[in-house]
Amino acid sequence: MGLINSALSRRTFIKAGAAALAMPAVVSSAFAQAKITMKIAHTEGIGTPITEAFDKWTQTLIAKSEGRIDAQHFPAAQLGGLAEALEGSRIGTIQATTAGPDSEEAIAPEIAALGGAPGFIYKNEAHVDAVLQGELGQRASDIARAKTGVEFVAYGETGFRHILAKRPVTSLETLKGVKIRVPQLNIWVSFWTLLGAAPTPLPYNQQYEALSTGLIDAIDSDVFSIKGFKFYEQAKHLTLTGHWFLPKAIRVNAAWLDSLPADLQELVRSSAKEVFAEQRTANRANAAAVLEELKGLGVEVTQLPAEELAKMEELTAPLYDEFGSKSPETAEMIAAIRALA
Template structure:
């Protein structure tokens, strides 16, 4: 073989090796190691569904998306995780809408009391045009709003007495989120509304520094509030979604197929998580009764009194949220009620 021929063979071999190397690099480049953090116990429907979401993404991506779930504020509070996602330090977080509202005011829509009456209305708004409009606002904050999961309708618990009317709330020292809508709403209902981080709540109720709190039933059970609270009142005073947020820095590294896989996975996880949350809510109310809680409901006439009392609060915060956002929500809800 001539020197020239040997040179050609060498070049061909080098080219083949380069192709294998570049293929290996491309394969490695598509492996996505993802940290997903949330603030709730692993046994909560959010915790269970987050693990399910990791399995869904593993299937959809052929093993390329490797999601590690960090429950129960292991990566920080919800506010801290939002900041980490915005800064590109964390890839995904699933957080309640209330802390999102501190940086995107339109999310205060979900804090308005008695906006929704049932899950059918909720799903129509969250999965419709307004829901997408709000998700799109996350991009200006260096995040991608992927979809909504369910936190659920919020209920009141306390250690003093059954609550079946607005008068029964009078004077209760009730912990609320550090959120102006909730503070003003519960003050209007006659409670001594005290803003406090969730992480401090159990010990405050145990020491009797706080009489009452409000959260969805699965959180009440998962957080063992029934150990320090005797009474549960099914007020359904507000509905809170979880928002699945992705770091824009991470999102921009994905190709079109990967982005579509992530959206599809979010929707599959949403269906699983909503169904689980709603099933568990019904079951957990019975379980809380068996654990010794007294469960009360609010008669329609009393709920109407509460809504009337809260009208000034709703009108005030409608201006902060944006009248067009609230109007669109009301129209979408009215369309469901009119069917």
């Protein structure tokens, strides 16, 4: 019996030892298979090209990471408004969002200039590409990393913005006193004040209700958002001005990105660039068709006369110097953007 017990003890010890030796491999394998949560949240409307691009990016990340990245997409302010999305991306409670670079006016005003601030800084889409897809776009991402804790991994866009109002706006004279919603940014309050309007700062997701209650008379928006958020139900007069081109920085929390294995970091960056390059192309190709759809939905579309546009640009031109006075870096960025036109 003693010999039997001894043999059993040796076998038990050997099995236990083998199991112990195998444990690191099991644990390592479990960690290797652990999913990495990536919450993608923003305020863009359902059905817009940029939201559809985020859908595609979400699926691309899941597929190409073979499930290692559990990408989850929350569009149309499902996790809060723009302020919450920006703050979440900075502190890492959400991993990715999008916003115009002008949203960094308070923290990094030199970046804000790339977001179309002040108005009329972008002359056409070729100018936009020269700025954002070149050295200045990369410089903005580097500054954002240093000052806000996010990396601009790519740039999408919603395009040129126009005036959508409850009554016709056909000249600067008819713009006077119009209560127009503006982002909660000083530069846009100044812009519309110079034009004689009555700027009303409001969160993005309050625009529809504010139009319906009469708190505001107008908004400025791209055609995709007018359709996607159904703003046309509350305001039927669209005046084409193209006063502001809004790029959308695809913002990823830098600490989260740095924590990923190298191959997944590369996947996040490369897939974003690919998907949102396609989004920019689609946005530009489809804008005219959406404009026609809006006409079919009862929206009256007019082009602001060239002389009135020239007056708008002239009246707001002092904002280049005003905005540039925030810092030498801001003045340098504005000059660099304008030099590429």
